Amino acid sequence: MRIIVAGAGGQLGRELVEILSADDVHAFDHRALDIADEASVLSTIGQLRPNWIINAAAFNDVDGAEAAERAAFRANAEGPANLARAAASIDAALIHVSTDYVFDGRKGSAYTEDDVPNPLSVYGRSKYEGERRVLESKARVCVLRTAWLYGRHGKNFVKAIRAAAGEGRPLKVVADQVGSPTAVADFAQAIARLMQTPARGLFHVVNAGACSREEFARAIVRGAVQVLPITSAQAGRAAPRPENSSLISARWSALGLRPLRPWQAALDAFLDGET
Ligand SMILES: NC(=O)c1ccc[n+]([C@@H]2O[C@H](COP(=O)([O-])OP(=O)(O)OC[C@H]3O[C@@H](n4cnc5c(N)ncnc54)[C@H](OP(=O)(O)O)[C@@H]3O)[C@@H](O)[C@H]2O)c1
Secondary structure, eight states: OEEEEEESSSHHHHHHHHTTTTTTTEEEETTOOOTTHHHHHHHHHHHHHHHHHHHHOOOTTTGGGOHHHHHHHIIIIIIHHHHHHHHHHTEEEEEEEEEGGGSSSOOOOOOOOTTTOOOSSSSHHHHHHHHHHHHHHSSHHHHHHHHEOOOOOOHHHHHHHHHHHTTTEEEEEEESEEOOOEEEEHHHHHHHTTTTSSOOOOEEEEOOOOHHHHHHHHHHTTTTEEEEEEOOOHHTTTOOOSSSSSBBOSSGGGGTTTOOOOHHHHHHHHTTOOO
């Protein structure tokens, strides 16, 4: 299979390129392909004629997006629309990645694919617009919402907490945000499995279960330092975040696919260097 990975320099992109290495993978980082540049996208995809296009590119700075709305919509809405247009033009299938931050977090329990988004932040709105444009396109598409990604590559919460814990002082972590921590290695494997199925449409793909940021931090530091709860208001971040954006999939098992393992097992495997 010929596969194009856009955003190949990011946390997910790098993991995907490794996992799919048995295939004919063409990896494009931001410098090699700006997905918001329609002409470049159409000509690159038109020349390579892949069977699959995977979009791992995003303006992913949730707080930074509040003051950079134009750039966020360019990467997170126009970019995916360009990829969908290019996919449709050569009948390739597109996998596009989205986020739990399309939800407002007020449901009080895990969100399924049937729940209606209501993003709170610029980042969330730009990602929701990207989903809609991809799903309304003429391409064969899968939109995968995931959450709280961490892995070996790039910046993420697990690395930040471990680095802060290394200084030996107590950590203050928000206790009023609940979500679904997901190992990027498990998510990338799930994408590879999905590519073996005829699946189309919208799916939630996360490690099973949910926890608060504070509980997540406790599991990361394994008792090495104290973790003290604070509120989102005390954390004072630029972008509002949902209170409970945990995800569950009503559609994944209907495809005959096994749910991803619980978040605690995935985190332990990562901390023990197994993934
Ligand atoms: N990280 C999370 O916790 C999380 C949670 C939920 C969903 N997601 C979604 O998961 C996907 C992967 O996220 P990630 O954690 O791998 O993010 P990441 O590490 O920030 O990677 C995103 C990559 O996209 C590139 N990029 C930005 N704008 C681009 C453009 N216009 N054209 C091409 N490439 C561009 C970035 O390059 P530069 O850095 O050079 O700009 C970066 O290498 C994204 O769709 C994100 O929204 C992530």
